[in-house]
Amino acid sequence: MFDSEYFNLGYLDTLSYRDTVIHRLDPRAKLIATVLFIVTVVSFPKYEIAGLLPFFLFPVLLFSLADVPVKFILKKVLLVSSFAVFIGIFNPVIDRRIVYSLLGVPVSGGWISFLSIMLKFFLTITSALLLIATTSFPGICHALQKLGMPEIFVSQLLFLYRYLFVLTEETMRIVRARDMRSFGNKGKGIKAFVHLAGTLFLRTVERAERIYQAMLSRGFAGRLHSVRSYRFSGADGVFVGATIAALYLFRAHDIVGAIGRFSMRVF
Amino acid sequence: MHMADALLSPAVGATFWAGTLGTIGYCARKLKENMDEKMVPLMGVLGAFIFAAQMINFTIPGTGSSGHLGGGMILAVILGPYAGFIVMASVLTIQAFFFADGGLLALGCNIWNLGIYPCFIAYPLIFKPLAGSGASPKRITIASLISGVVALQLGAFSVVIETLLSGRSELPFGTFVLMMQPVHLGIGIVEGFVTAGVINFVRASRPEILESASSARPLSGGISTGRVFVGLLIAAVLTGGALSWFASSNPDGLEWSIAKVFGKPELPEKETGIATALKSVQKRTAFLPDYDFKKHEGAGEGNRGTSWPAVQPGTSVSGIVGSALVLAAVLLIGLIIRALRRKSV
Numbered sequence: 001m002f003d004s005e006y007f008n009l010g011y012l013d014t015l016s017y018r019d020t021v022i023h024r025l026d027p028r029a030k031l032i033a034t035v036l037f038i039v040t041v042v043s044f045p046k047y048e049i050a051g052l053l054p055f056f057l058f059p060v061l062l063f064s065l066a067d068v069p070v071k072f073i074l075k076k077v078l079l080v081s082s083f084a085v086f087i088g089i090f091n092p093v094i095d096r097r098i099v100y101s102l103l104g105v106p107v108s109g110g111w112i113s114f115l116s117i118m119l120k121f122f123l124t125i126t127s128a129l130l131l132i133a134t135t136s137f138p139g140i141c142h143a144l145q146k147l148g149m150p151e152i153f154v155s156q157l158l159f160l161y162r163y164l165f166v167l168t169e170e171t172m173r174i175v176r177a178r179d180m181r182s183f184g185n186k187g188k189g190i191k192a193f194v195h196l197a198g199t200l201f202l203r204t205v206e207r208a209e210r211i212y213q214a215m216l217s218r219g220f221a222g223r224l225h226s227v228r229s230y231r232f233s234g235a236d237g238v239f240v241g242a243t244i245a246a247l248y249l250f251r252a253h254d255i256v257g258a259i260g261r262f263s264m265r266v267f
Numbered sequence: 268m269h270m271a272d273a274l275l276s277p278a279v280g281a282t283f284w285a286g287t288l289g290t291i292g293y294c295a296r297k298l299k300e301n302m303d304e305k306m307v308p309l310m311g312v313l314g315a316f317i318f319a320a321q322m323i324n325f326t327i328p329g330t331g332s333s334g335h336l337g338g339g340m341i342l343a344v345i346l347g348p349y350a351g352f353i354v355m356a357s358v359l360t361i362q363a364f365f366f367a368d369g370g371l372l373a374l375g376c377n378i379w380n381l382g383i384y385p386c387f388i389a390y391p392l393i394f395k396p397l398a399g400s401g402a403s404p405k406r407i408t409i410a411s412l413i414s415g416v417v418a419l420q421l422g423a424f425s426v427v428i429e430t431l432l433s434g435r436s437e438l439p440f441g442t443f444v445l446m447m448q449p450v451h452l453g454i455g456i457v458e459g460f461v462t463a464g465v466i467n468f469v470r471a472s473r474p475e476i477l478e479s480a481s482s483a484r485p486l487s488g489g490i491s492t493g494r495v496f497v498g499l500l501i502a503a504v505l506t507g508g509a510l511s512w513f514a515s516s517n518p519d520g521l522e523w524s525i526a527k528v529f530g531k532p533e534l535p536e537k538e539t540g541i542a543t544a545l546k547s548v549q550k551r552t553a554f555l556p557d558y559d560f561k562k563h564e565g566a567g568e569g570n571r572g573t574s575w576p577a578v579q580p581g582t583s584v585s586g587i588v589g590s591a592l593v594l595a596a597v598l599l600i601g602l603i604i605r606a607l608r609r610k611s612v
Contacts, residue, residue: 005322005366008365008366009365012365034371035371035372038272038370038371038372039277039280039281039372041272042272042273042275042276042277042280042372043276043277046434046435049590050586050589050590053590053593053594053597054593054597056594056597057597057600060597060598060600060601061600061601061604063601064600064601064602064604064605064608065604065608067608076367077367080366080367080368083269083270083271083274083369083426084271084272084273084274087271087274087430087436087438088273088274088435088436090436090437090438091436091437093437094437094438094439095437102587110437113435113437116435117273117274117435117436118273120272120273121271121272121273124272124273124370124371124372125272125367125370128363128364128367128370128371129367131364131371132364132365137361137364140364149291150291150292150295150296151295152294152295152298152299152302152353153291153295153353153356153357155307155311156307156310156311156314156353156354156357157357157360157361158311159307159308159310159311159312159314159315160311160314160315160318160354160357160358160361161361162311163311163312163314163315164315164318164319164361166315167312167315167316167318167319168315168318168319168322170319171319171320171322171323174323175322175323185326188324188325188326188333189325189326189328190325190326190327190328190457190460190461190464191464192325193323193325193336193461193464194461194464194465194468195468196323197320197323197336197461197464197465197468198464198465198468198469198472200316200319200320201316201320201465201468201469202469202472202473204312204313204315204316205309205312205313207312208308208309208311208312208313211308211312212305212307212308212309215308220304220307221304255589255593256586256589256590256593257585257586257589258589259588259589259592259593260584260585260586260587260588260589260590260592261585261589263585263588263589263592264584264585264588
């Protein structure tokens, strides 16, 4: 499990450095579009299902335009231990009012609100993962800073991200060593964990001191600088504008109903 | 217990984001005023440490299940509340992006639930007074245990409140609380022991590290109780604001859950301070325009269907046909773009 989590981290990072139409967009544009998308999806009332379906266009477009492996992301979405599923499953149990009859099969309000939660879960999680798969994390940090996030928090994020891979690799070795010396659950108790975490902590602090020395010798004076510059271009404006227009259209108008009625009239 | 986007309403999500962003800004200002620049790499690497340490599972005695570290308390104790909060927030941000824990809208709630309580309530109000300055291992253990439990109980209770205010779940308040609090009592005890273990381990082997960290950190715990209460008051007002906003703009969700939660006659018997506070919130919201409790009570259990738009067979069939067509069209667009890209590459 540890190895696969580490692999996922690295793989998402690699994906974000590809070069496609979507990857080339300014991180700010993608961040703003994703946040607006999530808020719009979540704003639908409890029993909405049909209205949510047009919103699948956004992840599908990103998947295909940015060439993100669909299977990898879907697997991650399905594997994510979700509080939403756990809490949502109570809806069908509690709310048993029959509100709908689908081809003679009665459907309760609880199942409808549960399905609505699942659709929202899928859309919001997928779009968050797509954001990171199409935008490098330093890019997102840059966008956050440009949008007014305090500098200390942004440099904290950059630092954490930089040393994440170093420390998880070290931890992976520690865990492997522990697992090889323990039989079943023996040796995996809290006491052993405390010693492992304590040792890891001491090493980390020593590492921080070395890093600080290295930074000082390279002229660190309390700020982190980035060489790469980003520019909010016309294409970014078009992307954000189109997203907003589509979100408004899908939220304010009953697209699904209109298409349904139209097709019924045609056939 | 990461809160999830799908259970949130925009108003609740935005309110907690506002609270979280305000706290990040406040901490950043505090740190900027008097921070040793040595802290920059230390905070960064300790964030990575917490992240990595969370990935080590350990077995919980007696249960056979496995748990992992949360980390909020360790950070608060070692770095102090301001830096500890910033580091915890950064860890949760990375998790939200890379592991999709909860989602981006819920991130505000998650930083609030797992960062504010350990750093600004459990640490200054419980850990500091209990552990004292001399700090024997025993006192540290007791202090971490109690503060770990309190922080997680508050966090779990926040999850309940956030979910209920959003009105996407049917779970009634009582059941939800009874489900969340005992589970997190266990998690809090484990977290307390682990926190105490790590701090005592570090203190025993390299005591100067904790001391140097505490001398480098600004205002070691110098948070005034008054300020904490003012903060909580603002949070309460914000939450109340979100509640009323939601209630007036989008009646179905909240009306339902609140009516279900407070409509129960057995609640008053086991009322605590929090329940009374909630009740007064309910009373206030009951006077809001378009907030029609009576209609529901009068309609009774069997007739709740009134809030659901009346279903006519014609529209429901066209709805299903439309849904299928939209999904097919979306998929088709994706496949066509993929095919075109393959060709051009």
